[in-house]
Amino acid sequence: MAGPAGTALPAHILVIDDDERLRDLLQRFLAESDFLVTVAGSAEEARAYLVGMAFDLLVIDVMMPGETGVEFLADLRKTSEVPALFLTAMSETEDRITGLETGADDYISKPFEPRELTLRIRRILDRQAMAAKPSMIQFGPFSYDTDRQVLSENGRRVHITTAEQDLLGCFTAAANQILSRDDISDRLAGRMKGRSIDVAVARLRTKLEQDPRFPVFLQTVRGRGWMLRTN
Template identity: 35%
Template sequence: MHESYEPAKGATDGPGPRVLVVDDDPTVAEVVTGYLDRAGYAVDHAGDGPAALARATASPPDLVVLDLMLPGMDGLEVCRRLRARGPVPVIMLTARGDEDDRILGLEVGADDYVTKPFSPRELVLRVESVLRRARPGTDRQPVSAAGLTVDPAARRATRDGTELALTLREFDLLAFFLRHPGRAYSREELMREVWGWEFGDLSTVTVHIRRLRGKVEDDPARPRLIQTVWGVGYRFETGRPAEPSEV
């Protein structure tokens, strides 16, 4: 991890977004903290789960970079507790190459993940991407369909008037579906349009579809809104019954 990184123009003009780095490896923490600091972020560091939760309570971050393997309380539990407190974006770091570990991180609410060893510059770009998508876009008008409403300006989503607890990616995915009903999208298209990635692990989309169905469908096993289009991907419908579906 020895790369140069030039901060984006204007990144150091005043205090930047707050990023909490949670990693018990001093070398990794130092490198990550240094790159984020040079990119214009206000960076804090915690070496274990309890310290991370305490720092997040004392000074709520705009984003958390969270190692999966932590002493005492692992990153999955830390992520669960952070997500229970609010919709702070989380990027998970993992030294494992097993897809199951990456999926577990997404299942508990992580918005993105980076596998060690990683490029510090790539991590900074991922941080920038997640924070950029967390900010309201140019299309700030609420959109509604099938009893669901998303309000991009307020970053608020409701189902039949009841607020939904959505992660950043789930919110963006639901907003995209509501704006494009009736059309089938492949996982590659969803990754590009919703995540802003030209390439990546397609299981990321699969996991988020599953999680979103669990929050917006009456029966996630028989989805009537987010339907699987076999051989293509997914399509948002406004209420037509569907057969039992596997993601």
């Protein structure tokens, strides 16, 4: 989502769960993770919100009284493809498959760590963002094919390592947005952490910048992280 002057707006999450305590916990945690959060205690209440508001992702409890989460999503899929993640206490494989066949993008079993939920939400949103973007990202003389993970400069392929492919994938998925170390670590599911990210950024700059000391494309935003400038 984009706001005024191209600034990124937080993704809007609708949490649907009949457990008030869990709803409140998720609302606080997801808000602290920079999401905009609305909560509903039933499928009926969720429908009322969906009539007048736009959401980037739904977090749905499967075993709600009355209309279950599976029934709610099956009905919603007749008119909407908004991404959805199921919260489920069910451990049987067949039950999970049924949920995914209904149209859920992912599920997480209770009890769960809130950080894992955040990671799964971000992965779904990243996949949606990538699907909506062209596979070829252009910046200066460079082009990056996000499907093939190939970097080219003026049409000639530039060799980059697997770690650099992962890092460039993060930046192209969030072009012109600031990514912190934690953002990058989350997007890479912890495969890169802390100072190793600084090292990888420095190495990638040697392949993108004429003078890595004064970067034009992969810029440092002091105290916040880095940004890939494509415009």
